[in-house]
Structures are given as C-alpha cells and as structure tokens.
Amino acid sequence: MSAITPEIVAQHGLSADEYKLVLEIMGREPNLTELGIFSVMWSEHCSYKSSKKWLKTLPTKAPWVICGPGENAGIIDIGDGLAAVFKMESHNHPSFIEPYQGAATGVGGILRDVFTMGARPVANLNALRFGSPDHPKTRHLVSGVVAGIGGYGNCVGVPTVGGEVNFHSSYNGNILVNAMTVGVARADNIFYSAAAGVGNPVVYVGSKTGRDGIHGATMASAEFNEDSEEKRPTVQVGDPFTEKLLIEACMELMATDAIVAIQDMGAAGLTSSSFEMASKGGMGVELELDKVPMREVGMTPYELMLSESQERMLIVLVPGKEEMAKAIFDKWELDFAVIGTLTDSGRMVLKWHGEVVGDLPIDPLAAASPEYDRPWEPTPALPVLTPADVEEKPWGEALSTLIASPDIASRRWIYQQYDHMVMGDTAQRPGGDAGVVRLHGSNRALAMTTDCTPRYVAADPVEGGKQAVAEAYRNISAVGGLPLAVTDNMNFGNPEKPRIMGQFVGACQGMGEACIALDFPVVSGNVSLYNETAGQPILPTPAIGAVGTIEDVDTMATVAFKGPGESIVVLGGVAGEQGWLGQSLYLRELCGREEGAPPPVTLAVERAAGDFVRAQIRASKITACHDIADGGLLVAVTEMAMAGDYGAMLAIEGPNLHASLFGENQGRYVVTVRESLLPDLLAAARAAGVEAQTIGTTGGFHIFLNGEQGPALADLRAGFEGWLPNYMAAEA
Amino acid sequence: MKAAVIVFPGSNCDRDVAVSLEKSMGQKPLMLWHRTTEVPADLDLIVVPGGFSYGDYLRSGAMAAHSPVMQEVKERAAKGVRVLGICNGFQILTEAGLLPGALMRNRDLKFICRDVHLTVERTDTDFTRGYAKGQVIRVPVAHHDGNYFADDSLLERIEGNGQVAFRYASANGEVSEASNINGSRNNIAGVFNEAGTVLGMMPHPERLADPQLGGIDGKPLFDSLVEALCK
Numbered sequence: 002m003s004a005i006t007p008e009i010v011a012q013h014g015l016s017a018d019e020y021k022l023v024l025e026i027m028g029r030e031p032n033l034t035e036l037g038i039f040s041v042m043w044s045e046h047c048s049y050k051s052s053k054k055w056l057k058t059l060p061t062k063a064p065w066v067i068c069g070p071g072e073n074a075g076i077i078d079i080g081d082g083l084a085a086v087f088k089m090e091s092h093n094h095p096s097f098i099e100p101y102q103g104a105a106t107g108v109g110g111i112l113r114d115v116f117t118m119g120a121r122p123v124a125n126l127n128a129l130r131f132g133s134p135d136h137p138k139t140r141h142l143v144s145g146v147v148a149g150i151g152g153y154g155n156c157v158g159v160p161t162v163g164g165e166v167n168f169h170s171s172y173n174g175n176i177l178v179n180a181m182t183v184g185v186a187r188a189d190n191i192f193y194s195a196a197a198g199v200g201n202p203v204v205y206v207g208s209k210t211g212r213d214g215i216h217g218a219t220m221a222s223a224e225f226n227e228d229s230e231e232k233r234p235t236v237q238v239g240d241p242f243t244e245k246l247l248i249e250a251c252m253e254l255m256a257t258d259a260i261v262a263i264q265d266m267g268a269a270g271l272t273s274s275s276f277e278m279a280s281k282g283g284m285g286v287e288l289e290l291d292k293v294p295m296r297e298v299g300m301t302p303y304e305l306m307l308s309e310s311q312e313r314m315l316i317v318l319v320p321g322k323e324e325m326a327k328a329i330f331d332k333w334e335l336d337f338a339v340i341g342t343l344t345d346s347g348r349m350v351l352k353w354h355g356e357v358v359g360d361l362p363i364d365p366l367a368a369a370s371p372e373y374d375r376p377w378e379p380t381p382a383l384p385v386l387t388p389a390d391v392e393e394k395p396w397g398e399a400l401s402t403l404i405a406s407p408d409i410a411s412r413r414w415i416y417q418q419y420d421h422m423v424m425g426d427t428a429q430r431p432g433g434d435a436g437v438v439r440l441h442g443s444n445r446a447l448a449m450t451t452d453c454t455p456r457y458v459a460a461d462p463v464e465g466g467k468q469a470v471a472e473a474y475r476n477i478s479a480v481g482g483l484p485l486a487v488t489d490n491m492n493f494g495n496p497e498k499p500r501i502m503g504q505f506v507g508a509c510q511g512m513g514e515a516c517i518a519l520d521f522p523v524v525s526g527n528v529s530l531y532n533e534t535a536g537q538p539i540l541p542t543p544a545i546g547a548v549g550t551i552e553d554v555d556t557m558a559t560v561a562f563k564g565p566g567e568s569i570v571v572l573g574g575v576a577g578e579q580g581w582l583g584q585s586l587y588l589r590e591l592c593g594r595e596e597g598a599p600p601p602v603t604l605a606v607e608r609a610a611g612d613f614v615r616a617q618i619r620a621s622k623i624t625a626c627h628d629i630a631d632g633g634l635l636v637a638v639t640e641m642a643m644a645g646d647y648g649a650m651l652a653i654e655g656p657n658l659h660a661s662l663f664g665e666n667q668g669r670y671v672v673t674v675r676e677s678l679l680p681d682l683l684a685a686a687r688a689a690g691v692e693a694q695t696i697g698t699t700g701g702f703h704i705f706l707n708g709e710q711g712p713a714l715a716d717l718r719a720g721f722e723g724w725l726p727n728y729m730a731a732e733a
Numbered sequence: 734m735k736a737a738v739i740v741f742p743g744s745n746c747d748r749d750v751a752v753s754l755e756k757s758m759g760q761k762p763l764m765l766w767h768r769t770t771e772v773p774a775d776l777d778l779i780v781v782p783g784g785f786s787y788g789d790y791l792r793s794g795a796m797a798a799h800s801p802v803m804q805e806v807k808e809r810a811a812k813g814v815r816v817l818g819i820c821n822g823f824q825i826l827t828e829a830g831l832l833p834g835a836l837m838r839n840r841d842l843k844f845i846c847r848d849v850h851l852t853v854e855r856t857d858t859d860f861t862r863g864y865a866k867g868q869v870i871r872v873p874v875a876h877h878d879g880n881y882f883a884d885d886s887l888l889e890r891i892e893g894n895g896q897v898a899f900r901y902a903s904a905n906g907e908v909s910e911a912s913n914i915n916g917s918r919n920n921i922a923g924v925f926n927e928a929g930t931v932l933g934m935m936p937h938p939e940r941l942a943d944p945q946l947g948g949i950d951g952k953p954l955f956d957s958l959v960e961a962l963c964k
Contacts, residue, residue: 148843148844151844152844155785155844155846155875155877156743156745156785156788156789157745158745158746158784158785240788241785241788242742242743242785242787242788242789242790243788245742245743245745245785246742246743333742334742416846417843417844417845417846417847418843418844418845418846419844419846420844420846420875421846422846422873422875422937422940422946423745423746423749423783423875424745424748424749425748425749425752425753425939425940425943425946426946427946428945428946428947430947439945444945554945555945
C-alpha cells in the first residue's frame with residue numbers, strides 16, 4: 002500500500018510527469034518529507050523552470066561586474082575597494098493575502114539576500130502595483146503594504162529611499178510588491194554560499210523555527226482563485242527586531258575568518274538553503290533536525306524542512322570557530338546551533354534523534370529540476386496613433402487632471418511612512434528621479450531607482466522591456482549618476498498560456514537589447530509567474546531596479562527649479578508632430594482610452610542624451626534636471642516647478658499642441674540653466690549630437706504657455722499632493 | 734569633553750548621532766553596550782539614541798528603561814551629567830523617570846518621517862545656547878510614538894518651570910494645531926528635566942547637521958554641548 006497517493010502528489014504542486022522523475026531519482030517511493038523537499042525545490046519560485054531558458058539570454062557581464070545572477074544578490078565594483086550588492090525580489094502572493102506581513106517579510110527577505118553576502122544594507126526601495134483605486138480592496142491593500150514595508154524597514158534602520166507605484170485594474174486580484182535592497186561591502190570581503198570542507202560544521206543562527214510559511218514557495222507558484230484567502234496561514238510573520246540583531250551579529254562574524262559559506266533561509270527555508278549550499282559546493286550534508294531550534298513542541302521533520310520562518314541563516318564554519326561564533330550570537334541574544342556536518346556523499350541525509358528520516362541525492366535533484374521550453378506566441382502589434390487620432394483638450398485642464406491622477410500624483414503619503422533618512426547618508430530623498438545615498442564617510446554616492454511602465458509592456462513587450470531599462474538609465478543619469486547595473490523582477494501571468502509566455506519572451510528580448518546598448522548588465526533578479534486571479538492576468542511587469550555611482554555628491558542634480566529667470570531646455574526636443582500619444586496617460590486619463598502602440602525607444606539616442614546630461618550635471622552647468630516620463634513634457638516641467646516653487650513661462654508653438662505637451666516620447670530630459678550659460682549648453686548639445694530646444698523661463702506663480710495664464714502652482718500642488726491622502730482618507 | 738552613546742539591541746541611530754558628535758567634538762564618543770555597568774567616571778554627556786530598543790515590544794522604550802546601563806545613566810543624571818535622549822531615547826528617558834510625561838502613538842496612527850519646524854523655547858541651557866531665542870529651526874522627525882502627553886497638572890508644572898525645549902511650529906514660527914504633527918500636548922517636541930540637565934526630544938538634530946544632507950539646523954545643538962562642556 003503506497004503512502005504517497007496521487008492526491009498527495011497534486012497537493013504538493015507536482016505534475017504526474019514530475020512525480021515519475023522523482024521516483025526515478027529516488028529509486029523508490031519517497032516519504033512525505035522527501036516529497037515535500039522535491040515539491041519546493043522544483044516549484045517555479047525556486048527552480049525558474051519556465052523562465053530559465055529566456056533569462057539566460059540577458060547580458061550579465063561587464064568589467065565592473067563582480068558577481069552576476071545565480072548568487073543571493075548581484076555585485077558590482079564601485080571603486081575605492083567597495084562593492085555594491087543588490088537585488089529586487091517579489092512578495093506578491095503573500096502581500097495580497099496578508100498585506101502587512103506579506104510586505105514586511107518581503108523587505109526582510111531581500112535584506113537577508115544582501116547582508117548574507119557580506120554587505121551592510123544601506124538603502125531599500127520598492128516597486129508596488131495595486132488594483133484600480135475604485136476596487137473595494139485597494140485602500141486596504143495600499144494601507145497594509147505601506148505599513149508593512151515601513152514597519153520592517155524603519156525598525157531595521159535601513160532607509161527606504163525610492164520606488165514607484167502604479168494603479169491598474171489588472172492588479173485588482175493580484176497586487177505586486179517588489180522589494181529591493183542595496184548594500185555596500187568591501188570588495189575583498191564578500192561571502193558566497195558554496196559549501197566546502199568535509200566535516201565542517203553546519204550552523205543554524207537567528208530565530209527559532211515555527212510552523213509559519215510552510216509551502217509558501219509552492220503557493221507563490223500557483224494561480225489564485227476565490228479560496229486563496231484561506232492560504233493566510235502560509236504567510237510568514239516577520240520580526241524586524243531580530244533581523245536587526247541578525248545583521249549586526251553577521252557583520253561581526255564576517256569581520257573574522259570563521260565563515261566558509263553562508264546562505265539565508267528564504268523561500269523553502271532550510272530545504273533550499275542547505276540544498277543550494279551543498280549543490281553549489283559539490284558536497285553532501287547530514288542534518289540532525291532535532292538540533293534545530295524550535296518555537297513549538299511536536300514539530301516534525303517535514304515541518305522543519307519546509308517552514309519559512311523568518312530571520313534565519315545557515316552557515317558553514319571553519320572547524321574550531323564554533324565557540325567564538327557562538328559568543329557573537331549569544332551577545333546579540335540569537336539562537337545558534339550546530340545542526341549538521343558536510344560530507345562527501347553527495348547526498349542530503351536527514352536524521353531525527355539518530356534515525357534517518359530522509360535521504361536524497363543532491364545533484365540529481367538539483368540538476369534534474371525541470372526546465373521547460375514553453376510554447377509562446379508574440380504579442381500582436383498595435384496600430385500607431387497619430388496626434389489627429391486623439392482629441393485635443395484645453396491644455397490647462399488637461400494638466401490639472403493629469404497632475405492629480407493616480408499614476409502621477411505625489412507619493413508623499415507613502416514615503417512619509419518610511420524612514421528615509423536613518424543611517425545619516427540620504428543625500429536625495431524620495432520624490433525626485435532617483436534616491437541618492439552617500440557612501441559612508443566619503444563624498445561619493447550611490448544613485449538608485451526602480452522603473453517599469455506596465456501599460457507599454459502589455460502593448461508591446463519588446464519596446465516595453467526596453468523602456469523599463471531605459472527609464473532606469475535615465476533616472477540615474479538625471480541626478481548625475483553613472484548607471485552601472487540592474488536587477489530585474491519579472492512579474493507575469495501564467496506561463497502555461499502561450500500569450501503570457503510571449504510577453505515574457507518579448508520583454509526579455511527588449512530588456513536584453515537595452516542592457517547591451519546602455520552597458521547596463523543584469524546582475525541579479527527574481528521571477529514571479531502565475532500572477533493571475535480567476536484567469537485574469539496582470540499587466541506584464543518587468544520591474545527594473547538600477548544602481549549607479551555619483552562621483553561628487555555636491556554636484557548631484559535635483560528636479561526643483563532653483564530660482565527665477567533661468568532658461569528651461571528640453572534635451573531630446575519637443576516632439577511636435579511626432580508627439581506620441583499612444584498608451585499615454587493623456588489618452589487614458591483624458592480620453593478614457595488605453596490604445597495604440599507605446600512610444601518606441603531609440604537606444605543610441607537614449608545613450609547620447611544620458612551621457613550628455615550626466616556630463617553637464619557633473620560640470621555643474623545646469624541647475625535642475627528631470628527626465629520626461631509619464632504624462633510627457635508639461636507634466637515634467639510642472640513637477641519641477643512645484644518642487645522649486647517657481648512657475649514657468651513657456652513658448653511651445655505648433656499644431657497638435659497636445660502631442661507636444663503630453664506625448665510620452667522617450668529619451669528626453671528637461672533641464673534648467675542660468676541664462677548666461679544657455680549658449681554654452683546649446684553649443685555643447687549640438688556638438689554631442691543631442692537635440693536641445695529652449696522652451697521658456699522659470700518664474701512666477703503659474704504655468705504660462707504662449708502668453709496664456711494656465712493653472713496656479715498652488716492649485717496644481719493641491720491636486721498633486723492631495724490625491725493620495727484624500728483617496729486613502731475616503732470611505733470605501 | 735567626554736561623551737558616550739548608549740547602544741541597545743535595536744538602536745539604529747547610534748552611529749548617526751556619533752557622527753554628529755564627532756563633527757562637533759573633534760573626537761569619537763564612546764559607544765556603551767546596554768549590558769555594561771562600567772561607565773567611565775568622567776563622562777560629561779550621555780546620549781540615548783533613536784531606534785527600536787528591544788524591538789519596542791511591550792511599549793516604546795519600556796524595556797530599555799530597565800536595562801543595566803540605564804541604572805548607571807540615572808545615577809549620573811542625578812549627579813548632573815548631561816543626558817540627551819533623541820526619539821526612542823526620549824521615550825526611554827520618560828519610561829526611566831528622568832523626564833516627565835509620556836509618548837503615545839501619533840494622532841493619525843501612522844509613522845511620520847519628514848522635516849518639521851520647531852521653535853526654540855529656551856537658549857539658557859547647555860543644549861540650546863547656540864540657538865537664538867525664538868529661533869525657528871528645521872529638523873526631521875521619524876517616529877510612530879511621538880505624541881507627547883502630560884496630564885493637566887503636570888503640563889501646568891512643566892510649562893510653569895519652563896521645561897519645554899521645543900515646540901512643533903510652522904515655518905514662520907507659529908505654534909498651532911495645524912503645525913502639531915502628532916497630537917502632542919501644547920505642541921511639545923522636547924522637554925528638559927527641572928534642572929535643565931536632561932533633554933529629551935522626538936526630532937532628530939543629528940539628521941540635519943550636514944549641508945550634504947540638506948540642512949544644518951541640528952548642528953548648533955551639538956556645538957552648544959561642546960562649548961558648554963569642554964573643559
């Protein structure tokens with residue numbers, strides 16, 4: 002009589018074919034603990050089985066890349082003997098079910114991915130997507146997610162310096178919570194996860210193991226349905242205080258020579274951490290599960306292997322260093338237990354009070370993890386809209402509407418709930434183009450941002466994928482940073498549907514092209530598939546997190562107008578007849594249409610404009626800079642005016658004014674320059690092959706266009722600042 | 734001058750305030766671990782920094798107030814050693830009984846991180862002598878539990894003794910309900926003990942004491958202490 006019924010196999014998310022493979026690898030029927038281990042190791046979340054084929058096509062190399070994808074986080078050389086360690090990761094499914102804890106543990110998990118490599122986390126960012134503001138759950142989810150991110154990051158004491166938020170009905174049943182952490186390490190003191198040394202002790206540190214989060218990785222690899230809220234018990238509970246202690250204890254231990262390898266226990270907990278460490282090092286491992294610190298009595302080996310309790314790490318120590326290491330964790334009042342040893346058997350042997358309760362081959366399991374070449378179909382091209390296809394509304398009213406629309410309005414209500422200044426190095430706070438954090442004790446800084454325009458990706462995955470990378474490049478450049486590398490967080494629907502798989506393939510292609518053209522390799526990432534509820538997929542959302550360096554933080558640019566009487570210049574030009582309104586926010590918010598092809602990205606132009614604007618900022622030739630993105634030119638100018646509290650007097654002529662003002666043509670920036678330096682700037686742009694057009698002067702209390710007085714700054718600001726707090730305060 | 738910063742498990746502004754102190758003092762302060770009971774005899778200033786000591790479990794600052802090092806801090810404070818508590822440090826000092834009143838959850842129940850304006854109420858103390866009387870300064874807050882409470886009779890006593898150090902105000906110094914960010918009674922952002930030797934404040938002067946971070950209104954507080962305590 003078989004103990005493992007087809008029902009049990011199905012409950013573990015394994016297909017019949019996959020189970021056949023399990024039997025082949027084991028040479029016998031697995032017990033429940035072993036089946037559970039296969040289940041999580043082969044889940045989409047841990048195995049990347051649908052996405053691997055395409056992720057491999059992304060460019061991952063550059064002279065400054067120290068460690069590309071495959072480790073806990075990506076690492077780049079940032080000079081002065083330092084390295085930036087960063088990654089973005091999704092916590093979508095748990096955050097929809099339990100927004101506070103789901104988002105909080107998302108932050109905790111990504112922090113651990115970074116400090117496990119020897120880096121002190123210096124900044125957090127987050128890319129959030131919520132359903133339509135009209136949806137009855139949206140308020141509750143925004144409120145819970147923001148409180149959860151703040152609750153965790155604020156307590157841990159890492160500033161949350163940037164991010165992005167979109168609202169769209171496609172996320173009604175499946176929000177996206179993507180958290181990014183950036184850390185800084187000494188380039189010669191980086192820690193990896195590959196285990197080494199037969200007989201070396203395997204040590205468990207951090208929190209005790211409880212029953213929370215069992216099968217979280219499997220849940221994250223399935224579509225949602227109406228019963229999903231019953232999965233609430235699989236959401237983990239975070240304790241940022243313990244995380245803070247864990248960071249300090251690990252930093253202290255990392256300053257010694259006691260660590261051979263270290264890995265956090267993330268998705269699939271002890272199973273994936275021990276498997277990955279042994280597999281990467283070509284080792285075997287024997288674990289005495291009864292030695293694992295436990296939160297409650299009566300826990301089983303199955304539960305211990307699959308628990309996703311938070312704030313835990315697995316460390317392979319140099320033999321003889323146990324006492325010294327234990328003293329550090331005792332000081333920080335954290336659990337420390339030797340729970341196993343490395344072997345040369347190539348197998349994972351699990352013991353429970355001396356009795357073997359599991360025995361699996363490591364390499365065959367890891368190597369045989371399924372890899373699918375899923376069928377895909379390209380996304381059909383949409384027609385290009387001309388300005389004449391889009392109704393022209395009075396510009397002042399259009400501006401007032403856009404500036405107070407959900408995707409453009411100020412995020413102050415959100416970032417005021419995040420401590421964005423702790424650690425004392427935040428040189429540019431949220432609300433600008435990129436967060437800027439000084440490298441502690443120096444005049445250099447890191448610039449960082451997260452970007453993606455999902456409506457573009459849905460309309461054309463290739464162009465949309467390019468645009469996400471290009472916008473990140475632009476935001477880093479706009480503060481004066483040199484963009485160095487990206488992390489990607491690929492959020493898509495069900496990959497078993499060829500249409501969805503086609504979005505994934507297209508986005509990878511576009512991202513790859515942009516990364517190559519912009520010298521902007523992918524060094525880490527995360528894939529979240531099956532983001533569907535009741536068959537409704539999300540807009541494809543390849544969120545890009547990017548990091549760059551600023552050589553002198555005193556020359557950093559900000560978006561705010563600095564004074565009256567300065568010239569306003571558009572780099573990349575006023576679009577005029579070529580103004581691109583397809584998939585624009587103007588089209589959506591003013592005309593109620595989500596149509597057309599998205600604006601194309603010309604990568605050579607993007608590169609030239611970025612290099613030019615960065616050089617001007619570094620030479621202190623310009624006084625403010627902002628990239629042109631959602632809402633187009635007039636929205637960008639207005640954001641700069643509101644930030645600086647100086648109006649603008651603009652002269653932009655021509656028919657189809659709406660396309661010039663609100664077209665979302667790519668590769669452009671608005672800059673201001675002192676009048677005396679204007680000729681130099683225009684000449685330099687000409688020499689660099691960058692189109693530059695003077696469109697007006699700063700000053701006054703309104704936006705003026707062609708002599709016509711438009712909205713007052715005070716009114717625009719009221720709409721811009723008011724939308725989100727008013728929305729959150731209103732009754733559902 | 735000799736200064737020390739207390740480090741609790743969960744402190745997270747210990748380094749930040751040490752950086753500001755070093756800039757004003759020209760030397761690094763001592764960092765004192767919460768378990769220590771061996772505190773140098775010649776300390777002039779003890780700083781209890783911001784953060785989430787002991788995770789702020791139970792009640793903000795409640796557990797830290799009973800930690801071994803706090804017994805020492807209380808004894809030193811009784812001898813007139815200057816004690817500065819910032820944010821969580823302020824909460825700890827009230828829980829330890831070194832300062833009057835209590836810090837409750839913010840009125841709108843949310844964490845608030847932003848710049849605020851404060852009026853400087855007194856300039857005759859070692860903490861504030863570097864400011865001008867009635868000066869309005871801009872410094873950030875970052876707290877969940879900054880809503881200062883004292884009952885009517887205590888409030889009357891605090892006000893009568895001139896123990897209020899700072900009040901939340903508008904940019905032009907107007908103290909009103911509109912500038913009261915967290916519901917504090919009488920807009921109180923910081924208080925002294927009766928002797929003016931212990932100061933607790935919710936805002937973080939160490940976060941705006943460097944022009945690269947956007948302002949230096951917090952720096953005179955540290956400069957004041959150095960000027961007053963340098964022997």
